[in-house]
Amino acid sequence: MPESKIHTRYKPENRFTLYKGDCFKLLEKIEPNSVDLVVTSPPYCMGKSYEDPKDDLTTFIKQHIRLIPEVYRILNPGGSMCWQIGYHVKNSTVLPLDYIIYDIINRQLSDEIRDGLVLRNRIVWTFGHGLNSSKRFSGRHEIILWYTKGSEYDFDLDSVRVPQKYPGKRHYKGEKKGELSGNPLGKNPSDVWDVPNVKANHIEKTEHPCQFPVVIPQRLIKSLTPQNGIVLDPFAGSGTSGVAAIIEKRRFIGSELSPEYYAIAKKRMDNAISGEVSYREDTPVIEPDLKTAVARLPDEFIAVRKLDESYQRAIGLGIGGKQ
Ligand SMILES: C[S@@+](CC[C@H](N)C(=O)[O-])C[C@H]1O[C@@H](n2cnc3c(N)ncnc32)[C@H](O)[C@@H]1O
Incomplete structure (x- = not known):
């Protein structure tokens, strides 16, 4: 012990x-x-x-x-x-x-x-x-x-690999064409x-x-x-x-x-x-969930920024921030 x-x-x-x-x-x-x-x-x-x-x-x-x-x-x-x-x-x-x-x-x-x-x-x-x-x-x-x-x-890279954004990516040409291109343990955190x-x-x-x-x-x-x-x-x-x-x-x-x-x-x-300490695990920072109210662009900001409808649709907002 x-x-x-x-x-x-x-x-x-x-x-x-x-x-x-x-x-x-x-x-x-x-x-x-x-x-x-x-x-x-x-x-x-x-x-x-x-x-x-x-x-x-x-x-x-x-x-x-x-x-x-x-x-x-x-x-x-x-x-x-x-x-x-x-x-x-x-x-x-x-x-x-x-x-x-x-x-x-x-x-x-x-x-x-x-x-x-x-x-x-x-x-x-x-x-x-x-x-x-x-x-x-x-x-x-x-x-x-x-x-x-x-x-x-010594540098133990495998112990600190982080998830790939696109783990399913494959080689698109050469000898390895079609094979998964990433490391199964994740990527170098850079x-x-x-x-x-x-x-x-x-x-x-x-x-x-x-x-x-x-x-x-x-x-x-x-x-x-x-x-x-x-x-x-x-x-x-x-x-x-x-x-x-x-x-x-x-x-x-x-x-x-x-x-x-x-x-x-x-x-x-x-x-x-004693195993009781609070800490944030080493997980990727997530993108905001656009479905939550605080992530939506308020009508007041839309008016000030003079955003047109096509722009709002492109960033997934829907008109007036309501989805
Ligand atoms: C930037 S803070 C470090 C914070 C730490 N990384 C953390 O996560 O809490 C610097 C610390 O060094 C302490 N400090 C300053 N001079 C010191 C010295 N000569 N010897 C020991 N600690 C000292 C300060 O009291 C302060 O808490």
């Missing part, structure tokens, strides 16, 4: 550790070459409730110049570092933080780290909801940078992931203001770590990476500075251990 206790003090033999405090204090205790995946979403230093109001882009850069060498040190050769990151917005200027991370690794750290961390994917995580902008296009994506430590690594973000009505929502959904670390854990492998999240927040690690039967090490979020993370991880 695997151990089910969540330890607060790190020991290498623990199955689950959730340290209440500064990640740097935790990281210094971890042996070199011992962790399979470090997955996190760091503070963006933009005035969130869990950030010091004085924190800014310089804070972000300094923190990462200190952090990435520690992550590199503890990663197993062939292990992965996955950074989920968005934009630093100040005075209406948007700055892509993945660019900052890339620059730190390539220009501001040692040659060993620059050559040792190999960028495998820049994944675009896209979602349907968020703030609506009136002076620029509304932001509906963030980024996940996936680096491996060294050139040899480097664009359409996964709902955790807003008010999301089944995973807690009091934490910036959770990522379980599916994000879950896909990375499944494809990039072995069974029983070790996953670490230095900025654990509400414990999402811990929950994903437990669901996927991996070991977990995390740290969280805020006592309030620590308590949430601990509870969610306990619930994951």
